Amino acid sequence: MMLKEGIPRHTQISEWLRDQIETGKFKAEEKLPSENELAKKFDVSRVTIRRALQSLESEEIIYRCQGLGSFVSDDRTSHNLIQLTDFNEDMKKAGLDATSDVRRFVSVDAPAWLAKRLRIEEGNKVVQIDRVRYGNGEPIAFDSTWLPILYGQLLNKNDLSDATIFDILENQYEIPVVKGCYRMSAESADAELAKELNITENTPLFLIDRISYTIGEKPIYYQKRYYRNDKVIYEMTLERSAEDKSSSEMPLKEFVPIFKSNK
Amino acid sequence: MMLKEGIPRHTQISEWLRDQIETGKFKAEEKLPSENELAKKFDVSRVTIRRALQSLESEEIIYRCQGLGSFVSDDRTSHNLIQLTDFNEDMKKAGLDATSDVRRFVSVDAPAWLAKRLRIEEGNKVVQIDRVRYGNGEPIAFDSTWLPILYGQLLNKNDLSDATIFDILENQYEIPVVKGCYRMSAESADAELAKELNITENTPLFLIDRISYTIGEKPIYYQKRYYRNDKVIYEMTLERSAEDKSSSEMPLKEFVPIFKSNK
DNA sequence: CATCAATACTTGTTAATACATGTTGTTCTT
DNA sequence: AAGAACAACATGTATTAACAAGTATTGATG
Known part of the structure; x- marks a missing residue:
């Protein structure tokens, strides 16, 4: 695997992995190659691989388990981010024309x-x-x-x-x-x-x-x-992470319109 | 500066720094000690200090500039988090009894x-x-x-x-x-x-x-x-970071009720 | 006085190495 | 067959080392 010059290797590697995940080459919950395998593949040191994986981990794109390996996160729906969508996108998601x-x-x-x-x-x-x-x-x-x-x-x-x-x-x-x-x-x-x-x-x-x-x-x-009140409701979910019970700050997980069906 | 055993040093160091920042020992926009100074202070290697600083950076508690140093972030208002507040808190913030x-x-x-x-x-x-x-x-x-x-x-x-x-x-x-x-x-x-x-x-x-x-x-x-519609509006702000113009995902910066005054 | 070069500092990148710790499956023992 | 011990492999922690690159100050030069 060739790496360009001028761009930090760990950046290129995390970008490559991000791309592989986004395009479905690595699927949700799938185990990524081990650090040593990746190091060999890109011909870099394990530290560089770890630097790349840390970026992805802090973005919650992957998670890692000591003794097990690194895995693609499943809830790729939201990484503390919400999408700014337009009407057409919202409708498409809801399966409406x-x-x-x-x-x-x-x-x-x-x-x-x-x-x-x-x-x-x-x-x-x-x-x-x-x-x-x-x-x-x-x-x-x-x-x-x-x-x-x-x-x-x-x-x-x-x-x-x-x-x-x-x-x-x-x-x-x-x-x-x-x-x-x-x-x-x-x-x-x-x-x-x-x-x-x-x-x-x-x-x-x-x-x-x-x-x-x-x-x-x-x-x-x-x-x-x-919005017609009988047709759409906006829903949002806040979640407080398990570790941090101290503050009452929570990341927003979702903010989506919900289109009601005809009944 | 003494470090405990059993807890990773980089964790202890980032916790210490986090605490110093939260309690105002290091103020907003203030320059933190350089990596070498911190390494000396805690008697650890520079890599360990960098590991600690990376955690804080990914949480946007600090930001770093090559050639300049590490600084305390200013907009500590929201790190992609929003506060889950109750009615009394909301009112207090708005200055109402x-x-x-x-x-x-x-x-x-x-x-x-x-x-x-x-x-x-x-x-x-x-x-x-x-x-x-x-x-x-x-x-x-x-x-x-x-x-x-x-x-x-x-x-x-x-x-x-x-x-x-x-x-x-x-x-x-x-x-x-x-x-x-x-x-x-x-x-x-x-x-x-x-x-x-x-x-x-x-x-x-x-x-x-x-x-x-x-x-x-x-x-x-x-x-x-x-809510009385003439008294309260809910407002929220989404911002897309300057670097990442590719995706339309944005962190939520605020979600707050706004209480209207009597007019 | 203005400009440029040296230099002393900062963070950024990367390697090579060692050992610790958690997980899993295998193998040996009972 | 059940359990203990071990080996293989995963990530986690940490050091030392070197060089790259960005920033600011200083000082010499025109």
Whole structure:
């Protein structure tokens, strides 16, 4: 096995292992080659192998047992991290077919409350996009998104049926979303929401309110999404590790929307 | 500096450093002694010191710069961890005075939906506790808590004005909460909720639904808490680290209730 | 005075080596 | 057949050694 120059060997080895695990060459709970075998394979010292394995261990990608070996962790679902997902991904995970209808695609003057969130001047132009989101053809959510004209101009009404805003900005224009600030609350459906979501007026809706930022704490868009309360619940799990009973800090294991079935 | 036997030196050294940092002997952004200095101080090899520092680095308690040294991290607020807090703590952080009125403290037969959540048999006795929660004297939330009789008998109506259930079980009876599963949704206020929270009927409320577990995945209690939507918003922030732009996984930085002021 | 080179410090990488400790299966004994 | 002892192999701990590479200061040079 050849190693490049210029990059630390332990880094290359842990990257190689990470890749093998991610692509399924080493499966969950499978035993990895022993330290000595790996050392021989890469022609490095055992210390270097251990350095590589330590990285993976601290990321909880593998775990190790003295006398037994190193193994691929099973709960690869979350390493204290949660995924920032968009609507389509969430739906796909839930096994639902995601579609959306664009109901409004206009340029408006930013009111004060919006300007503050997007860190722009009041009255500046912003693009507003209103969409109904469907899961298996049924309305699940309604959202309004506001983008500064700078970003809004990059979007095109037609693209939005297939791709998400997240997707387009990140993949087509290399504007990554590096931070998201969510707010959760409840609100009752007004006439428009009731009509679009096919529910009666004043039904309570679950509202997620989000500002997405790109590099340098720069807001990209502000989004308000109203979920049909009978269709989706957000769930999150916190777990305190067995060792550390002292603090009440816990890593978040999951934060996922759960789509309810029709019953 | 003396090291004990039986415990790995690198563990003792990283524990010592962790303690020094936590108790403020080394302050945020302060430079730690160099690896060689530490090696001399503890009379161990530099490799052992590096092993100790690596632990702290992977926990993001310190960071290190080649050529410069090792420094205490500043953002000790959250290391991918979020705190599992109870109502009183949340209120205290927000600078509000937390009080509660116990409205119901009864023993009931567990209906099917509750039995499932608490992993007990349908019809088994559970203790139900309904409380109104106040912040600075104003009603903020209403919650119902159900505990299997095993845990419920440990509680006493009078204790619950001051202490939280969380508190009593963990501190008085050493039953730690090691896991919490939260569900968030919206619901409209029924007559009782409207009366207790001093709002009009059918106002949307923000509902947090929680199962708390102790060691061994054993449910301790199930709680439904209705927050007044005009008083509380839950906020959370996700951040993607600068290096790792590949995955869309982000550590959760905060998940906190925000109490709105009267306006 | 500004610039560059030397140097003294820092952390980073890696090897070679030794022994400790936990796990498992084999083999010898009873 | 059951149990004890052992060997083989796994990871864990720790040392000594050397060199690489980044940072900051110092001092000589133009």
